[in-house]
Amino acid sequence: MIFHTMIHIDPQANLIEIFSGIQGEGLLIGERMVFVRFTACNLTCDYCDTPMGRPLDTVVQIEKTPGRRDFSTRTNPLKVAEVTQSIRQLTRSAGLHRWVTLTGGEPLLYPKFLEALIPHIQAAGLQIQLETNGHFPKRLESVGPNIDLIAMDIKEKCDGGQLETSLRFLEVAKLSSRVYLKMVVRPSPDIAHFVQTARSVSQIDPNIPLVLMPVTPFGPIHSPPTPQEILHLQERLLQEHREVRVIPQTHKITGQL
Ligand code: SF4
Numbered sequence: 001m002i003f004h005t006m007i008h009i010d011p012q013a014n015l016i017e018i019f020s021g022i023q024g025e026g027l028l029i030g031e032r033m034v035f036v037r038f039t040a041c042n043l044t045c046d047y048c049d050t051p052m053g054r055p056l057d058t059v060v061q062i063e064k065t066p067g068r069r070d071f072s073t074r075t076n077p078l079k080v081a082e083v084t085q086s087i088r089q090l091t092r093s094a095g096l097h098r099w100v101t102l103t104g105g106e107p108l109l110y111p112k113f114l115e116a117l118i119p120h121i122q123a124a125g126l127q128i129q130l131e132t133n134g135h136f137p138k139r140l141e142s143v144g145p146n147i148d149l150i151a152m153d154i155k156e157k158c159d160g161g162q163l164e165t166s167l168r169f170l171e172v173a174k175l176s177s178r179v180y181l182k183m184v185v186r187p188s189p190d191i192a193h194f195v196q197t198a199r200s201v202s203q204i205d206p207n208i209p210l211v212l213m214p215v216t217p218f219g220p221i222h223s224p225p226t227p228q229e230i231l232h233l234q235e236r237l238l239q240e241h242r243e244v245r246v247i248p249q250t251h252k253i254t255g256q257l
Helices: 080-090 111-123 137-146 163-176 191-204 227-237
Strands: 015-022 032-038 059-063 071-075 099-103 127-132 149-153 178-185 210-214 244-246
Touching (some): 111 137, 149 163, 163 178, 178 191, 227 244
Parallel strands (some): 210 244
Antiparallel strands (some): 059 071
């Protein structure tokens, strides 16, 4: 007689931190939310402000009281139940949070974990934003329909970005959820890349917001693009796409995480 045994594997993920903070970029800028930051990334942007998001960290910082920065530490990997409990702890006071942002690193490195975690966040009555570099379209198919808003980066070749993959990802994203795009703008931006991207995005859907984010100097990047470069780029892209906005990062200015 053959016995079939169901093996239940509890998905786990490597995280950097879980905390309550103010969203510093994109369309939800200024919203108070809980950030669940995953570690590791498949790309290598030189302006990355989460360079520790590349290797696998061993320690996770978890805030106990929202906004107090009273972190406790745990060891990676974490289980879904542990992350759920940390989110519940931070969102106990009514009215403070409406959103949880899943960010990184690259959250879609952990698709099974996201699939298991998301229903718990929804059960807590919170909306979910996924911040992603948009390079795993297949993985988004199972996760996307339960995400309220997808904030998708379109990366340049020098960061490891592949426009074709990004556009495939965008096709999947717009079928499953609300989505907007972010593109970081370095000094002397590669206009041809931006134009090609805006044109392709417009063919997919002319109403998807495209946010230009002047780079925040960090690491090897010493200055943002000039005001003239930004004005010229927006003007050029508005010839290709209906909605192009310039929204810089604010969390560094306000001293947020
Ligand atoms: S995609 Fe995001 S997390 Fe990954 S290297 Fe680039 S900026 Fe950093």
